[in-house]
Amino acid sequence: MGAGRMIIGLAWRNVRYRPWQALLLLLALSVAATAITLALALVDVSGRSWDRVSQDTNGFHVEAGADISPDMSPAQRERVRAELSRLGDAPGVIGAGGPWLGAQVDGEIGGTPVRLRVEVRDPGPAAVDQPLVTAGHWLDGREGVVLEDGFAAAAGLQPGDTITIAGQPVPVRGAALTIDIGPYPTDQPALVWISPATAAQLGAAFDRGAYSLALRLADPDQAESFADAHPEVNDTWQESKREAVADIQDLAAVFGGLAIFVVALTIGTAVILVAGRMRAQIRQVGTLKAVGATPGQVTCVLLVEYVTVAFLATAVGLAVGSLLTPPLARITDVLAVYGAHNPPLTWPRAASAFAGAAAVVVVATVWPALRGVRRSTLRSLASNVRPPHRPGRLMRTITALPLPVPVWLGLRGANRRRGRFFANTLGLTGGITLLITALALRTGVDALRQSALSLEDPDPISRATTIASQDRVSSLGFTVAAFLLALALINATVAAVFSAQDHARSHAIMRTIGTTPRQSVTAFLVTQLTACLLACGLGIPLGILFYESIRAGILDPIGLSLLTYIATTLTALTLYAIIAAIPARLLAQRPITPQLAYE
Numbered sequence: 139m140g141a142g143r144m145i146i147g148l149a150w151r152n153v154r155y156r157p158w159q160a161l162l163l164l165l166a167l168s169v170a171a172t173a174i175t176l177a178l179a180l181v182d183v184s185g186r187s188w189d190r191v192s193q194d195t196n197g198f199h200v201e202a203g204a205d206i207s208p209d210m211s212p213a214q215r216e217r218v219r220a221e222l223s224r225l226g227d228a229p230g231v232i233g234a235g236g237p238w239l240g241a242q243v244d245g246e247i248g249g250t251p252v253r254l255r256v257e258v259r260d261p262g263p264a265a266v267d268q269p270l271v272t273a274g275h276w277l278d279g280r281e282g283v284v285l286e287d288g289f290a291a292a293a294g295l296q297p298g299d300t301i302t303i304a305g306q307p308v309p310v311r312g313a314a315l316t317i318d319i320g321p322y323p324t325d326q327p328a329l330v331w332i333s334p335a336t337a338a339q340l341g342a343a344f345d346r347g348a349y350s351l352a353l354r355l356a357d358p359d360q361a362e363s364f365a366d367a368h369p370e371v372n373d374t375w376q377e378s379k380r381e382a383v384a385d386i387q388d389l390a391a392v393f394g395g396l397a398i399f400v401v402a403l404t405i406g407t408a409v410i411l412v413a414g415r416m417r418a419q420i421r422q423v424g425t426l427k428a429v430g431a432t433p434g435q436v437t438c439v440l441l442v443e444y445v446t447v448a449f450l451a452t453a454v455g456l457a458v459g460s461l462l463t464p465p466l467a468r469i470t471d472v473l474a475v476y477g478a479h480n481p482p483l484t485w486p487r488a489a490s491a492f493a494g495a496a497a498v499v500v501v502a503t504v505w506p507a508l509r510g511v512r513r514s515t516l517r518s519l520a521s522n523v524r525p526p527h528r529p530g531r532l533m534r535t536i537t538a539l540p541l542p543v544p545v546w547l548g549l550r551g552a553n554r555r556r557g558r559f560f561a562n563t564l565g566l567t568g569g570i571t572l573l574i575t576a577l578a579l580r581t582g583v584d585a586l587r588q589s590a591l592s593l594e595d596p597d598p599i600s601r602a603t604t605i606a607s608q609d610r611v612s613s614l615g616f617t618v619a620a621f622l623l624a625l626a627l628i629n630a631t632v633a634a635v636f637s638a639q640d641h642a643r644s645h646a647i648m649r650t651i652g653t654t655p656r657q658s659v660t661a662f663l664v665t666q667l668t669a670c671l672l673a674c675g676l677g678i679p680l681g682i683l684f685y686e687s688i689r690a691g692i693l694d695p696i697g698l699s700l701l702t703y704i705a706t707t708l709t710a711l712t713l714y715a716i717i718a719a720i721p722a723r724l725l726a727q728r729p730i731t732p733q734l735a736y737e
Contacts, residue, residue, distance in 0.1 A: 162635065163447050164454070166628050167498060170404045171455020171491045172462070177394040178490055179463040183481045187467075188317065188382050192375070194270045197317045198235070198352035199361045201267075202370040206239075208345040222351050225370060233354035235266030241347030242327055243340070246302035247293050253327040255319075256303060257350070258337045259284075267318060267352035269331065273297055274312025277333040282311035288321030289328035301330075304343040308336055317375075318352070320382050404498050404625075441499070448495035455491050456483060559669055565633040566673035567680065569626035570710060574681025576623050577706065578696045630714055637666060638721035655726035659719065666718045667711055674707045 191197070204222045206215050219237050226234030240257040261277050269276070272287050274297030283303065285295060290313035295301065299310045319325040337344065351370075355361060358375060365371040463481055648658050685696050 159635075160443070160447050162628065162632050163444065164451050166404045166625075166632070167448055167451030167495045168454040168458070169625055169628065170401045170498060171452050171495050172459045173455075174401075174491045174494045175455050175459025175487065176462060176466065178487045179459055179481045180467060182484070182487070183463055183467050185379070185383060186481065188379050191270065191315050192317050192379075195268055195316055196233070196264075196266055196354070197375065198267050198373075199355040199358045199375050200353050200364050200368075200371045201318070201373040202351045202353065202368065203348050203372050204237075204370060205348045206346065219349050222349050222370060225351060225368060226353060228364075228368065230355050230357065230360060230364060231353050232356050233266045235264040235268070235352040237349035237351045239337070239344055239347060239349055241344045243304045243343045245304070245330075247295065252293075254303060255327045255329045256340075256343070257329065257331050258334060258344075259331045261333060264352075266354050267316065269314030269316045271312050271314045274310070276314070277311060277331060279335065280333065281308060281336045281339065282333055283308045283336065284312045284314050284331045285310060286319075286322055286329040287313045287315050288323070289330070292322055292328075303330070303332070303336075304340045306336075306339050308332065317378055317382070324382075401494055401498060444499040445496060448499045449492065451495050452488065452492040455495070456488055459491075559665065562633050562637055562666070563669040563672045563676075565629060566670050566714070567677045569629040569633075570673050570677025570706075571681045571684060572626040572629070573623065573706060573710065574678055574698075574703075575685050576618075576620075576626075577702065578681065578685040578698060579618060581697050630717055634666065634714065634718035635721045638662065638718065638725055642725045655723075659722045659726050662722045663715055663718060667715060670711055670714045671707075674710055678703055678706070 202222060202225050204218050206218060210218070222237045223234075225231070238257050238259060240255060243254050243256045245252045245254040259277055261279055263276070269284065269286075271284070273290065274284070277284055283301060285293070285301075290296075290310075293301075295310050295313075297310055297312050300307050301310055302308070314331070315321075316329070319329055322328045332340075355364060361374040361376060365374050460481060460483065648661070653661075682696055
């Protein structure tokens with residue numbers, strides 16, 4: 139049998155023999171791959187949504203403007219307009235839209251006052267920056283107004299409704315998307331377009347305002363150079379895109395940081411899995427070395443096994459992350475209006491997700507595996523039993539107390555395996571840290587929402603939209619907290635299952651001297667709940683410190699009460715007792731003889 143075939147065969151046998159270990163690692167790696175996918179996909183979907191609207195509207199590359207004032211005569215205004223129009227003949231310009239007259243005007247919707255940015259547009263389509271109609275139709279020769287899509291949604295207006303502009307009732311013809319400004323309420327005042335016929339009815343409303351000109355360039359990358367050469371230019375497509383996707387970029391950064399944190403914790407989970415596998419298979423390692431297998435080949439068995447799991451986890455993470463990206467992206471005001479669709483799967487994103495999962499596997503596998511294969515062949519084939527630790531003063535004091543036998547056995551078990559006990563405690567500490575961080579994050583987001591809602595806003599429509607936006611932010615807080623809680627649950631499950639496996643032989647020995655399965659399970663739970671209690675004592679302050687380090691002055695300081703910490707401790711103890719009892723009871727029901735044998 140060739141070395142490659144042997145490695146693959148042994149890896150497949152190990153997965154079949156212990157499928158639940160592979161499943162736990164799959165869950166942990168899937169969470170990490172999902173976080174990586176979300177961070178990368180959010181950046182991708184934000185740029186694609188803006189690009190889609192820009193392409194559909196033949197959006198500007200540079201935008202220029204010129205102000206007008208009430209003391210200007212009609213001839214002077216026409217001269218300003220003509221001078222701005224000449225910019226359309228500048229070298230490098232391939233298309234121009236406008237100049238269009240615009241002004242800020244007071245409006246009213248159903249008795250609610252609102253400030254509007256009104257722009258006069260011709261009924262026909264513009265060569266550049268023609269808004270994309272999403273409801274109703276574009277302006278025609280009659281009176282009418284088309285609303286920016288975000289404003290139409292916030293105000294609840296539809297084609298056929300009426301809006302008051304400068305005291306004049308105007309029928310709503312439709313709603314449309316544009317990249318000229320960000321969607322309402324990201325940019326205010328709200329943008330609306332009116333026909334020349336409507337502008338004639340408003341009269342003096344346009345005594346003060348500005349002309350705007352939208353230009354497309356032969357080379358869009360020269361937009362900033364063009365702006366430097368022409369002082370009339372006040373915006374470029376790069377600036378507009380950066381401002382539009384700023385919120386989603388911040389959201390992507392949050393998930394990027396979360397991905398790094400999740401990957402770090404997943405490495406710890408994977409180390410526990412691999413270390414447990416090496417302890418269980420130490421005799422197999424000795425057997426392989428006895429028949430001529432090299433340390434590298436033994437390590438490759440574990441790498442092949444876990445890299446396969448990492449590949450499957452990557453597929454799960456890519457699928458789940460891609461499905462979660464659109465609803466998360468719509469949390470931001472911009473993509474709530476522009477729309478966010480499932481981003482296409484790209485090789486760089488898939489490679490990054492797999493690289494993250496594979497890095498976890500390699501880091502977690504190589505060191506424990508090398509430690510296992512460095513043991514001599516004779517020692518690996520021999521019994522793995524070590525003499526117990528001598529009880530210290532504290533243990534002797536506890537032994538002298540009138541404790542029930544299961545409690546005494548559980549504490550003695552923790553003392554005998556101090557390294558395993560403290561390793562389990564540290565693993566649970568990570569879970570408690572995540573739990574406290576999730577609770578603090580949820581409370582911080584709620585406080586931020588209440589603070590935003592308490593601000594005075596003269597525009598009731600903007601206030602209502604702000605409430606909706608804060609509700610989406612609150613949903614984001616739920617999502618991030620769910621990620622942290624899922625990882626904490628996986629961490630607790632891994633710790634419980636491997637502790638049960640590690641104590642299986644000791645409990646089988648206890649049963650041979652007369653303890654019942656119930657007593658052996660109780661003794662195991664005493665050991666685990668002691669570790670969990672210590673983890674709560676360590677994890678609560680660590681969770682506070684971690685939250686304070688990530689809130690970045692945006693969220694309020696942690697506001698959890700003492701009662702919350704007590705309730706969290708009791709909940710964690712109860713939940714971990716339930717999780718740990720399941721594998722312990724399953725092992726207690728197995729026959730004693732197989733558990734006393736070595737692999």
